[in-house]
Amino acid sequence: MxxxxxxxxxxxxxxxxxxxxxxxxQQYGNTTKPVWNPGIPQPVDFFEG
Incomplete structure (x- = not known):
């Protein structure tokens, strides 16, 4: 085991x-920077592999 x-x-x-x-x-430059705005669709798919 x-x-x-x-x-x-x-x-x-x-x-x-x-x-x-x-x-x-994961370096700082490769980290996604999400912006939360309830008025627009989220462009980042956080569940993507």
């Missing part, structure tokens, strides 16, 4: 998700 202890780190400029053998980072 393999034990997996995932961790998530949020920084002020980027974030990371770490698993036992993988690490995924």
């Amino acid at each position: 393999t034990t997996c202890l995932p961790s998530k780190v949020d920084g002020t400029r980027e974030s990371a998700i770490m698993k036992l053998r993988e690490c995924y980072i």
Whole structure:
């Protein structure tokens, strides 16, 4: 049996998700900047992979 202890780190400029053998980072420039306006449709699909 393999034990997996995932961790998530949020920084002020980027974030990371770490698993036992993988690490995924998202830099600040690649992060979507949603703007909530109830009068227009949301252009960002947050459930997209």
